[in-house]
Amino acid sequence: MKLSCEKYLLQQAAQTASRATASKSAIPSLEGLLLETDSNGLYISGYDLKTGIRTHIPADVVEQGSIVLNARLFSEIIRKMPDDVVMISVDEHMSASISCALSRFHILGFSSADYPELPSIEKQNYTILEQKVLKQMIRETNFAVSDNEARPVHTGALFEIEDNTLTMVAVDGFRLALRKEAIKESSIQSFSFVVPGAALSEVERICEDSDSEVEINLGARFVQFTIGSTELISRRLEGQFLNYRSALPTNFKYELKVNVAAMAQAFDRVSLIISEKLKSPVRCCFGDGILKVSSSTALGRAQDECSIEGDGENIEIGFNNRYVLDVLRAAPTEEILVKLGSSISPAIFAPAEEGKDNFLYMVLPIRMKSSEA
Numbered sequence: 001m002k003l004s005c006e007k008y009l010l011q012q013a014a015q016t017a018s019r020a021t022a023s024k025s026a027i028p029s030l031e032g033l034l035l036e037t038d039s040n041g042l043y044i045s046g047y048d049l050k051t052g053i054r055t056h057i058p059a060d061v062v063e064q065g066s067i068v069l070n071a072r073l074f075s076e077i078i079r080k081m082p083d084d085v086v087m088i089s090v091d092e093h094m095s096a097s098i099s100c101a102l103s104r105f106h107i108l109g110f111s112s113a114d115y116p117e118l119p120s121i122e123k124q125n126y127t128i129l130e131q132k133v134l135k136q137m138i139r140e141t142n143f144a145v146s147d148n149e150a151r152p153v154h155t156g157a158l159f160e161i162e163d164n165t166l167t168m169v170a171v172d173g174f175r176l177a178l179r180k181e182a183i184k185e186s187s188i189q190s191f192s193f194v195v196p197g198a199a200l201s202e203v204e205r206i207c208e209d210s211d212s213e214v215e216i217n218l219g220a221r222f223v224q225f226t227i228g229s230t231e232l233i234s235r236r237l238e239g240q241f242l243n244y245r246s247a248l249p250t251n252f253k254y255e256l257k258v259n260v261a262a263m264a265q266a267f268d269r270v271s272l273i274i275s276e277k278l279k280s281p282v283r284c285c286f287g288d289g290i291l292k293v294s295s296s297t298a299l300g301r302a303q304d305e306c307s308i309e310g311d312g313e314n315i316e317i318g319f320n321n322r323y324v325l326d327v328l329r330a331a332p333t334e335e336i337l338v339k340l341g342s343s344i345s346p347a348i349f350a351p352a353e354e355g356k357d358n359f360l361y362m363v364l365p366i367r368m369k370s371s372e373a
Helices: 007-018 071-079 131-139 197-206 260-273 321-330
Strands: 002-006 032-038 041-047 051-057 060-063 066-070 085-090 095-100 103-108 126-130 156-162 165-171 175-182 190-196 213-218 222-227 230-235 254-259 282-297 300-319 335-340 347-351 359-363
Touching: 002 007, 002 041, 007 032, 007 041, 007 051, 007 071, 007 085, 032 071, 051 197, 066 071, 071 095, 071 103, 126 131, 131 165, 131 175, 131 197, 131 213, 156 197, 175 321, 190 197, 190 230, 197 222, 197 230, 254 260, 254 282, 260 282, 260 300, 260 321, 282 321, 300 321, 300 335, 321 359
Parallel strands: none
Antiparallel strands: 002 060, 002 085, 032 041, 032 066, 041 051, 051 230, 085 095, 095 103, 126 213, 156 165, 156 190, 165 175, 175 359, 213 222, 222 230, 254 300, 254 335, 282 300, 335 347, 347 359
């Protein structure tokens, strides 16, 4: 194998594919990047048997071939090379020569025959939407994905396609995040599948804030995201996902309009005395035109407030500060409705704009002791 390509493009491709390599594995090649060439250029792949990333960059290919190189070492070599054209050549003993300007490296690799083949998915069941839309949907839901391996299916987000609408749902037992967007094009009329949260984090990184398209191809056991010249393939999570529709409350006694930034700032300030060691709920008192928030730990007590529209009749509810802050940071509007039933029922955060229902967050309350008042 012999080729040359721009250092910047090679560095970006290596960094992207490296995120799918195994950090430690009984199969040494899984800790490496697969480099392959054809007449179209260079392909770099990383694969840990759960998630695979394959990306393509233009290259001047003199001699076609393939090799597996240690991902960490190769990426560091390319990163620290001068900004110039990188030359790579591989001999029959799997020794790779990498040079750029006056820099020269010789490292040993593995045969590509030792590298597991990435799953292939036929492009029959597909959905297309814009990169910026998918990026935003993941950013606004993935924080609620569970990290509890006791329920593996909830360590991913549900993708539900119905009536040309994509709905993403994430739950972790304490909160729920939901986002809806119209699909640009789809061959699937109605379907649902679960994608691991870790894979979605990588999809979010790869997607750009642009109108360029993402094509999602659905296979029997895997799902593939095609984003420009990069493909991410992830194993689907199996199991019964929460029936989120029945989990959402429908009757509320209070609907209060809140400025997202103002509420976030108040929560952020009273959270200063809360830590992993000193956990405490944030007490919220929704009054007539005002929300009072407070917290109390061994470090002391904090109080703040912000304006709201409506009267909560001084209903008091305790929340995990981090859960509410995650919601407020993810909410895609300046104002939201906080819907409340009682001090022990889930709170719903929804769009304040009438007729808009493209997002919804649910946070379970924390029972407070009288001493926390």
